Amino acid sequence: MATLDLHRISKSFGTAKVLHDIDLAIKDKEFVVFVGPSGCGKSTLLRIIAGLEEASSGKVVIDGADVSDAHPVDRGISMVFQSYALYPHLTVFENIAFPLRVQKLAEPDLKQRVMRAAEILQLTDKLKLKPGQLSGGQRQRVAIGRSIVRNPKVFLFDEPLSNLDAALRGDMRVELSQLHRELDATMVYVTHDQVEAMTMADRIVVLNGGRVEQFGTPMELYHHPATKFVAGFIGQPNMNLIPATVLGTDGGLTVEIDGGHRMTLPVDSSAASAGDKVEVGIRPEDVDLGDGGLSISVRVLERLGGVSITYGTIGNGETRFCASLPGDAAVREGEPLHLSVAPSDCHVFDASGRVLRRTAAPALVA
Amino acid sequence: MIRQCCRWLAVALWGLFLTETAQAASPIRPTETVRRKVLPEAWFAWLLLTPAMVFIAVIIAWPLVETIRLSFTDADLGGESYVGVANYVDLMESRRFRQTVTTTFYWMFLSVGLKLILGLIGACLLNAAVPGRAVFRMLVMPPWVIPIAIGVIGWLWMYNGYFGLLSGMGQRIGLFDGPYAFLAGRTSAFYSAVVTDVWVGTPMITLFFLAAMQGVNRDLYEAAWVDGAGRWYRFRRITIPQIMPVIVSMALLSAIWTFNSFDIIFILTQGGPRGATTTLIIDTYKVAIGNFKFGEGAARAVVIVVLLATFSALYLFLLNKVNKTYGVK
Known part of the structure; x- marks a missing residue:
């Protein structure tokens, strides 16, 4: 697995600057959550790490290598989207196998890796079904499965639980935490839900208006909020x-x-x-x-x-x-x-x- | 004529009255009570359906039944008498008719195939994030928007050997030794008609494909991009499967429309030269209306109906299958 460093990342859309000189150092095997209100730039920052957006300035460094201009595949990242982004015409097996088919992996190896991911995510009996036949939680697991099979250095999650109902969200939070322990991977997770941030994160990045308000452990943020914004955002009520x-x-x-x-x-x-x-x-x-x-x-x-x-x-x-x-x-x-x-x-x-x-x-x- | 118009107006007003009555009654809570006082619910439903059913009976059912009846007669301007299946036997034995059927299918498959391929390419180009995309989208429309007759007359002029644009250009670049009348030769006339049909039919298919492409969730492309899928791979594994229901729909609808296409061929060649562009619909028109052999024409029309009904059944079957395969609900 890997470290992830962001050096003075800025991003502008036209005249609107949405990220201001973001500096972050994420440790190996750490589960870091970006949290903040809508429009604070957390998803944009994640997309810059993924390579889906280009930073206006600054560097993305994974495992010591500057990957700012690299293709997502060469960055060694995988991403789980808010909408799951499952291919509705493909079975669960083929959805999970998609990245491996792109890599033209040999069939036995491909099958073994898909089965391994399916076992971790308890999807072995669903492999022949299509996404439309699955529940929201199962679809989410398939999306995670697709990212697991690539053995990425860094997992990126873009509000993966926001489409689930409250009860399922609670279950999936526990599953994701377990998955993090099991995979022992570096994970970056975006959410606007402070409960998700508090329950899952090793460390939380609170973003506001494209700036980092505070970066620390959940309890640090709770007991020692650096700003009024963090104090108001973390904690319920x-x-x-x-x-x-x-x-x-x-x-x-x-x-x-x-x-x-x-x-x-x-x-x-x-x-x-x-x-x-x-x-x-x-x-x-x-x-x-x-x-x-x-x-x-x-x-x-x-x-x-x-x-x-x-x-x-x-x-x-x-x-x-x-x-x-x-x-x-x-x-x-x-x-x-x-x-x-x-x-x-x-x-x-x-x-x-x-x-x-x-x-x-x-x-x-x- | 005036009496006929009055009748249609009466039917339309009757339908409007019934609809208005139902709509006026619906916002008030005891809709059922109000309706039951006047008529039982089933009767009311039938009453609402009556105008449409009368319309269908007069416009579709009666002509269909009459055509089938005529196909078993030798009806012409002099009268009619029952001939059994003689018209159909003649058709089956006619080499010319078999040639017409072959021409029709060749015309249909070639034209539809080209329209689909060009439509797909056009939609991809129009879907690309290029500056001035909106202008290009508008430029695609004219062949579809202008009346077919006007567009085809334009092509008629272009195909002319003496003052046609194509012949002139061909001579300039040394392709032709002298004036080349595209519609005079059997082969060139057929392919010229195909080109014109493709010109007329492609814009609509392009726009349908474009709309389908724009409906594909962008996250699917981004997920594939993150997974390392290239442009061609994404097109093959995401775009095509995602728009497959539209492709199937357009293929089959376009097949039916092209099979039935009359105006383009009739304006360009009237089925000639020497039957090179005579499709079933042109043949039927020539026999029934041109030669006043209503019985023989009716038999041809029935063959067309059977073939189109087969297409329609195939369309519904395939669409259902494709929707299931590609996860469309």
């Missing part, structure tokens, strides 16, 4: 962002949030000064019931069984706030709710959206 004013910087950062509540937060306050406008980030799952100074008026309550997601407003009623509480929490819509949060669980973002480093954050779990 989204992090609450409450406008606040800096009151002092001695022994942490003392702020007054909307609603008048004052807190001293353990963050690096060296770059802040009294009077600065900041935003305090509080994850919905980090709040508890109790009079800790946070008071919200509950507007909508979603009881999911294990947890109750509570939506309301804080302060002057303009700042929305979400809390994830125990399933049987005594909460009612329309009533005020008193909550507490540990200062060490709070994040602070300056006016430009950059984080003030937390000094008492939990230890990272790989």
Whole structure:
């Protein structure tokens, strides 16, 4: 398998620049997920790695070799498309065998490699069927099978689960993670679904507006989001962002949030000064019931069984706030709710959206 | 004539009235109740079908039955009498008729084959990402858009030996010693008619193929490209199978249209010279309308109907098979 390095990759379509100097170093056998909202450039970046798009500038290096101008086959990559891209007129066997037929591989060898892929993906009893006779998950497996048989250096996945229903998506996430372990391969995976990113990735690249917001492990992104965008994108429900004013910087950062509540937060306050406008980030799952100074008026309550997601407003009623509480929490819509949060669980973002480093954050779990 | 028009108008209005009644009733919830009050549902359905059925009976069924009946007679301007299968026996024994059938099939296969090949090439070229593609697509249209008679008269002039463009060009480049009348020789007249038919028929096939090609999922090509498939391989293994249902449809429909083609041959050669371009449809016209031998003409028409019915059955069978093979639902 192989390493994948991107050096200052930029891409423009006409006057629109969609990727800005992307630098990434992906390790051997790593499962890296590109995640971001629609139009952030993640698919374009993947297509540049695949050789389906040409970068306006920059280099794609696989295993130390510059492959920026190489044909996809010579790059040693294979790609699984969002639409599966299965040939409807060919059987499952022929679909999987397609890349090998292009290479004019001898029939016994071809058959052996197709059967091996089919065994890994549990498709041996479906080899004579056509794609139209398969379920969405099975089609996805055939598409993966077609990429496996080529023994590529790097696997590329372009939103492969987005056409599946929620339950099947969950199953396929587990299967893909298992497949990664089994093949021990370098994989790059594009999705807009942060749950897929968090559950499958060794490391996540969060893209926004054609720029890398942050590149790190899922827990790093969760506990130490570098920007307000990452903080809002990673985690479900989204992090609450409450406008606040800096009151002092001695022994942490003392702020007054909307609603008048004052807190001293353990963050690096060296770059802040009294009077600065900041935003305090509080994850919905980090709040508890109790009079800790946070008071919200509950507007909508979603009881999911294990947890109750509570939506309301804080302060002057303009700042929305979400809390994830125990399933049987005594909460009612329309009533005020008193909550507490540990200062060490709070994040602070300056006016430009950059984080003030937390000094008492939990230890990272790989 | 006026009475006939009034009758058709009445039929059309009756159909319109029934349709409007059904449409007006449908948005209101108790549609069935409203309908049942007037008529039972089955009756209402038959009533809606009546105009179309009358139309089919008058325009298709009656002429067909009448043609079959006439084919067992020696009907001409002087009257008719029953002759049994004599007309058919004569046809089977006629060397000239067998020659006509051979000419018809040769004409059909050659013309359709050329139209399909040129249509495929044209569609590939028009599908290529080249600048000014839209202009090229428009330039393909004229042979199809202009009335056939006008286009064919243009060809008639071009084929003329004395003032025709082709003869003149041939003489200039030293191909012909003198004026060459393309429609005067048996062989050249036949192939000239084929060329004109191909000129008229290819644009539509090209556009159908082009539409089919544009409907092919681009991801299939990209997946194949990533797998290392070259242009020709992608065309052979993806494009052709993906547009195969359209190819089959166009091949068989074009075969039926070419088999029945009358105007092009009639304007160019009227079936001549010496029967070189006489196809079944031209022969039938000459016998039935030209020589007023309605009985013999009817027998020829019945043979055409049988052959076309066979084509149609083959078309449906093949289309069904191709759709299954190529995964079309």
